[in-house]
Amino acid sequence: MxxxxxxxxxxxxxxxxxxxxxxxxxxxEEAGAxxxxxxxxxxxxxxxxxxxxxxxxDDGINPPVLAPPILKHADVVISQTPNILQYLGSHLGLVxxxxxxxxxxxxxNALALTALDGLSNEPHDCHHPIASGLYYEDQKPESKxxxxxxxxxRLPKFLTYFERVLQxxxxxxxxxxxxxxxxxxxxxxxxxxDGLKFMFPKAVAKLEREGKHSKVFALHQxxxxxxxxxxxxxxxxxxxxxxxxxxxxxxxxxxx
Amino acid sequence: MxxxxxxxxxxxxxxxxxxxxxxxxxxxEEAGAxxxxxxxxxxxxxxxxxxxxxxxxDDGINPPVLAPPILKHADVVISQTPNILQYLGSHLGLVxxxxxxxxxxxxxNALALTALDGLSNEPHDCHHPIASGLYYEDQKPESKxxxxxxxxxRLPKFLTYFERVLQxxxxxxxxxxxxxxxxxxxxxxxxxxDGLKFMFPKAVAKLEREGKHSKVFALHQxxxxxxxxxxxxxxxxxxxxxxxxxxxxxxxxxxx
Numbered sequence: 001m002x003x004x005x006x007x008x009x010x011x012x013x014x015x016x017x018x019x020x021x022x023x024x025x026x027x028x029e030e031a032g033a034x035x036x037x038x039x040x041x042x043x044x045x046x047x048x049x050x051x052x053x054x055x056x057x058d059d060g061i062n063p064p065v066l067a068p069p070i071l072k073h074a075d076v077v078i079s080q081t082p083n084i085l086q087y088l089g090s091h092l093g094l095v096x097x098x099x100x101x102x103x104x105x106x107x108x109n110a111l112a113l114t115a116l117d118g119l120s121n122e123p124h125d126c127h128h129p130i131a132s133g134l135y136y137e138d139q140k141p142e143s144k145x146x147x148x149x150x151x152x153x154r155l156p157k158f159l160t161y162f163e164r165v166l167q168x169x170x171x172x173x174x175x176x177x178x179x180x181x182x183x184x185x186x187x188x189x190x191x192x193x194d195g196l197k198f199m200f201p202k203a204v205a206k207l208e209r210e211g212k213h214s215k216v217f218a219l220h221q222x223x224x225x226x227x228x229x230x231x232x233x234x235x236x237x238x239x240x241x242x243x244x245x246x247x248x249x250x251x252x253x254x255x256x
Numbered sequence: 257m258x259x260x261x262x263x264x265x266x267x268x269x270x271x272x273x274x275x276x277x278x279x280x281x282x283x284x285e286e287a288g289a290x291x292x293x294x295x296x297x298x299x300x301x302x303x304x305x306x307x308x309x310x311x312x313x314d315d316g317i318n319p320p321v322l323a324p325p326i327l328k329h330a331d332v333v334i335s336q337t338p339n340i341l342q343y344l345g346s347h348l349g350l351v352x353x354x355x356x357x358x359x360x361x362x363x364x365n366a367l368a369l370t371a372l373d374g375l376s377n378e379p380h381d382c383h384h385p386i387a388s389g390l391y392y393e394d395q396k397p398e399s400k401x402x403x404x405x406x407x408x409x410r411l412p413k414f415l416t417y418f419e420r421v422l423q424x425x426x427x428x429x430x431x432x433x434x435x436x437x438x439x440x441x442x443x444x445x446x447x448x449x450d451g452l453k454f455m456f457p458k459a460v461a462k463l464e465r466e467g468k469h470s471k472v473f474a475l476h477q478x479x480x481x482x483x484x485x486x487x488x489x490x491x492x493x494x495x496x497x498x499x500x501x502x503x504x505x506x507x508x509x510x511x512x
Contacts, residue, residue: 079370
């Protein structure tokens, strides 16, 4: 469908935080795709709120969505970070070539889902272990306890897993997770590690010093050095971490 | 690939609990597919442990997996519940016809991911809010607090969302979430609601009495009445809920 091919990509996401929307932005930026972003458009937050509050009219094609990030592209309106990444991955060439490796899509998707589970959703719950609808200040002791477990047990477990992936034959040559080429799973792992460096600087620095996850850290570096990503990271489109998924609280910056 | 088409499906999952493996079983059962299941095979737990402990030899094709459920099919070894469901959905006819509705796959995937987020992962964290590696008994006060928030705020939010999906035009005719036909997203929502009925019987019964989510409850009933699902639910292959995702603790059975 030519119309869909030429249609711009529209990201609907909260302004003010990189958040889960950042995974979508990195895919669009790496591909050099044209896109709009409600984080930077006038009235953008109203569009996010319309979706969140269920006030978007039924278009007869797309099911309602519950929460951002949301991608609008031609007549497609879809939510869920790993789902949007699959869609963009296929459209923007950030997945294995389905003609040569028909099941590569599933292998890459598993890697992205695992990174999002352990290195994005779990960190979020470190500062919101009791309820996402309560303030951090209402769950501080529980956050401390959860963060202690996270940096001691969960974070090393997930980094060790991805190190193993990078050492496996299926990763191919070069710094990438699968098939010797950059996929959206690499962008996800980059963003997760980048956020964790901000949120738990002591724990991540210690893991980096220990040298057991050198391929994971090398992947982070390799993504940051991609020409389009490097330009993006320097631009004003790259928002600073604040009160999103990855937050810095001194009392949670635990040295394991 | 004829070999893959005829190859049996092999589910690798813990014995003794329905768990996340149950979503995979329901897809296989609904389709009448032949499959093996480590939950019922001699030495099955050793196969699960080999994966979990990273002792499965590198096959040169598939990245290592971190955790079950795992699907083995021909030369494919993939993990992550929603990912396996996508794979099976395409192979077993539990997704929209890609030739007629090329983006239906993404719409269905978003629904499954949202159900798993809010109605499976969040319930799990109700009894493990601090650390999945600790016993429930080590996080009882936190579990109570999280469960109170869950049944009061999160559970109604997600059921209201799915009711809205079922009322939208994109759901089509009949009891299903998308396109007027059964997809794996329906099986996921069935299993989630089924588990929640076990875990939070008072809260779910109250929501059912209130009548605001009648289409969600009707979907649960419609899935339970599918001939192959009904036979499965009566069989010994359908395991009882115990210490998995959906657990019954009297102190968490809160009437909101």
